[in-house]
Amino acid sequence: MSAVDPQQRWNATRRLAWLAAAMALWGAAIAAKLLYLQVIRHEDYLRQARRQQERVIEIPAPRGTISDRNGQLLAISVPMASISVNPQQVPDLEVAADILSRILELDRTVLYGRLRHAEAAGRGFLWVKRKIAPEEAESLKSLRLNWIQFHQESQRHYPNGTLLANAIGSVNHAERGNAGLELALDDELAGHPGSARMLTDVRRRGIDSHMNTEPQAGASLTLTIDSRIQYTAERELARAVADHNARSASLVAMNPHTGEILAMASYPTFDPNYPPAPGDPPSKRFNYAVSVPFEPGSVFKAITLAAALETTRLRPDSLINCGNGSITLFGRTIREAGRGYGTIPMSLVLAKSSNVGAIQVGMQVGPERMYEYVRRFGFGSRTGITLPAESPGMVRSPRRWGKTSLHSIAMGHEIGTTTLQLARACSAIANGGLLVEPRIILKLGGKPFTTAPPRRIIKPETAITMRQMMEGVVVNPGGTGRRARLDGYSSGGKTGSAQIFDFETRRYTSTYNGTFMGFAPVTNPAVVIVVTLNGTRTTRGFGGVSAAPVFREVAQEALRVLDIPKDLPEVAPDEAAPEPEAEEPPDLAIAELGAPPVPEEDEQTPEAAAADTGPRVPDFQGMTMRAVLAQASELGLPVLVDGSGLARGQYPPPGSVLSAGERVRVRFAR
Amino acid sequence: MATLATFFRRFETRAEAPRGPRIETDPYLLRTLPNEDVFFYCKKIDNSRLVREADPRARKECWSTIGAACVMAALLTTILVPKMLGTMEGYRIQELRAEEQRLLDERRVLELEEARLLSPARLQELAQQRQFVAPSPGQVIHLNPKGDGALALNVK
Numbered sequence: 001m002s003a004v005d006p007q008q009r010w011n012a013t014r015r016l017a018w019l020a021a022a023m024a025l026w027g028a029a030i031a032a033k034l035l036y037l038q039v040i041r042h043e044d045y046l047r048q049a050r051r052q053q054e055r056v057i058e059i060p061a062p063r064g065t066i067s068d069r070n071g072q073l074l075a076i077s078v079p080m081a082s083i084s085v086n087p088q089q090v091p092d093l094e095v096a097a098d099i100l101s102r103i104l105e106l107d108r109t110v111l112y113g114r115l116r117h118a119e120a121a122g123r124g125f126l127w128v129k130r131k132i133a134p135e136e137a138e139s140l141k142s143l144r145l146n147w148i149q150f151h152q153e154s155q156r157h158y159p160n161g162t163l164l165a166n167a168i169g170s171v172n173h174a175e176r177g178n179a180g181l182e183l184a185l186d187d188e189l190a191g192h193p194g195s196a197r198m199l200t201d202v203r204r205r206g207i208d209s210h211m212n213t214e215p216q217a218g219a220s221l222t223l224t225i226d227s228r229i230q231y232t233a234e235r236e237l238a239r240a241v242a243d244h245n246a247r248s249a250s251l252v253a254m255n256p257h258t259g260e261i262l263a264m265a266s267y268p269t270f271d272p273n274y275p276p277a278p279g280d281p282p283s284k285r286f287n288y289a290v291s292v293p294f295e296p297g298s299v300f301k302a303i304t305l306a307a308a309l310e311t312t313r314l315r316p317d318s319l320i321n322c323g324n325g326s327i328t329l330f331g332r333t334i335r336e337a338g339r340g341y342g343t344i345p346m347s348l349v350l351a352k353s354s355n356v357g358a359i360q361v362g363m364q365v366g367p368e369r370m371y372e373y374v375r376r377f378g379f380g381s382r383t384g385i386t387l388p389a390e391s392p393g394m395v396r397s398p399r400r401w402g403k404t405s406l407h408s409i410a411m412g413h414e415i416g417t418t419t420l421q422l423a424r425a426c427s428a429i430a431n432g433g434l435l436v437e438p439r440i441i442l443k444l445g446g447k448p449f450t451t452a453p454p455r456r457i458i459k460p461e462t463a464i465t466m467r468q469m470m471e472g473v474v475v476n477p478g479g480t481g482r483r484a485r486l487d488g489y490s491s492g493g494k495t496g497s498a499q500i501f502d503f504e505t506r507r508y509t510s511t512y513n514g515t516f517m518g519f520a521p522v523t524n525p526a527v528v529i530v531v532t533l534n535g536t537r538t539t540r541g542f543g544g545v546s547a548a549p550v551f552r553e554v555a556q557e558a559l560r561v562l563d564i565p566k567d568l569p570e571v572a573p574d575e576a577a578p579e580p581e582a583e584e585p586p587d588l589a590i591a592e593l594g595a596p597p598v599p600e601e602d603e604q605t606p607e608a609a610a611a612d613t614g615p616r617v618p619d620f621q622g623m624t625m626r627a628v629l630a631q632a633s634e635l636g637l638p639v640l641v642d643g644s645g646l647a648r649g650q651y652p653p654p655g656s657v658l659s660a661g662e663r664v665r666v667r668f669a670r
Numbered sequence: 671m672a673t674l675a676t677f678f679r680r681f682e683t684r685a686e687a688p689r690g691p692r693i694e695t696d697p698y699l700l701r702t703l704p705n706e707d708v709f710f711y712c713k714k715i716d717n718s719r720l721v722r723e724a725d726p727r728a729r730k731e732c733w734s735t736i737g738a739a740c741v742m743a744a745l746l747t748t749i750l751v752p753k754m755l756g757t758m759e760g761y762r763i764q765e766l767r768a769e770e771q772r773l774l775d776e777r778r779v780l781e782l783e784e785a786r787l788l789s790p791a792r793l794q795e796l797a798q799q800r801q802f803v804a805p806s807p808g809q810v811i812h813l814n815p816k817g818d819g820a821l822a823l824n825v826k
Contacts, residue, residue: 059771134779159786207757207761209764227790230790
């Protein structure tokens, strides 16, 4: 092998040098480009890459569920699809309107108009329909049209419809509470959705994700309500309202030992699955049990007698002079609504609901101590239940009492209470003298919901004596609460009827609040139930006739559901039937005694709260008396006519809402 | 006899040969084929008596190279395979997450349906249709199974 020629070696070396230089230049160019791309334009390209490879996904956090004490769901949020389009990307608006209107059951013309308008305005987003049915969403997805965008939203459902609606409340379109528990616990119930960055491949499939914000699911809420008792309560309340032509009604059933609300019913009610219709009165959504106070009437005699047992020497067998049904106060003689009684034991004052007897007892207690015990039983202050718009009721301080205020309060007038306050007061009697804090929430977010411990307000022996006397109201042949007698259980209670005050005419009307508050069984009460019917008429609307049967039905069902053993032998249906109505002693408290129940300061009044529940007054101008009476009769309006000829004037004016107990006065002239 | 070395050398020598005027020969004479003068034949070489001399250094280098290659392969495997598996698992995790969310949504819908079916109003309606009556408290007996024997035998 011959040696390499030096010339060739030089040539080779030279070529290699050129090649190395070219390679170095190439490398340097690449390095420079890399430097430019990865260092100088780093942020820009990173942003672009993220936009292309990543997408931000929302992690839903549904609103917390609401269930009863047995786990029966009362409210739940379910994901729903909403549809939007980008009008600028829709290839053919007419075709789009055809497709969308057919599947989503929309008006094609209206939809096409909206699409045209949005496109002309240069808008890039248009909601087509929100919260559509799953079948509609599936139909649209199957079309695979890229100009239709799907969004996930949440829809609140109340599977039991009207059940407990007035207490649960409702939510608005954005799923924020606007009434009831949904409003009171909105912050706890509302979930806070999270977000995550998801790395996707070219087919938009997720590869990896990084959490931006952790989702916070809404706390679930377990109520103390038993939906079975609640259902019975609402059913019986609606039946009683229909039977007695009442305007509104409320019921509270609670465990007297723990303060747990087992049922809280209001009438009228509503279905929270649907938003309020235009013209719907807001009072339909009131929780009458906690928000609307009323004059309790004779049920308050139980408080008067409890105060007397605590502060005087009066005992159940102490004789009370009932003055044969009349009493003279400050030169004015007041008579009982029904027949009067002579001198009877205090227990019979309660059983027969003697107003004069209650006044006599109240006078022995005295105004200061009466006021003290009214406050001790929790009247005049909010119970603290976790519900919005709770009314504290209306209790005047003794400084503002009139000459006859003590007598009125002893009978349950000149004082405003809510159904819940009465239930709490009755619970104190039922549980041995402890004032419990009512609660409707059992667990919040899985943790037990605690309330303030009960405090003693009366001696245990007073409570036991009161229970025995209240049992007499039900079992005594002359008692006003015989219709509250239960089958197989002992029960006690007190009836009450109070005339409703008309704030327009400033007079008491002939409509009543019929109330019954009671408990069962007597020896160890398991349930306290207070029933109030507002706006009943005639003696059939008194508490003993209208409200006591509701108590009976609900208590019977509650005791069965709670599995409380019977403490009395079962009675055959024939024997258990109540006595004829004619023998029913009236329990109507004397209303026209003292000052009207004008609320203090800005306190809402019972009738003011329910003012817009009444019918609207038509225009009678120029009509004959016959036509006026016919139209008023059709609308169910009470009318007072004056004069003759054609209607020349009326009060209230046309269009105004007729309040409870109010009449339309029509003046006629030729 | 020509070896491969002489065979290739011919190209070099031919390239280096000065190009003179072409000698005209008989035009009817066939041209010689390329490498017509080259003859191949098999030469039998018997190397059986030769023994390769042991070279510990070369062997060491060889094993070092093999070891390095294995280490490199292992390193690449430990770096690349987990990354690849991680990506595949990432796909799977995202699919499972989406599936989990879908199932949670579906469960909520089913819970709603269950609540509707168990609503007291509906149960009351069904009970009335079938003429059911509510049991009195004494008629309801809660049985506590003790694990052996028939349930009914455990009733006290």
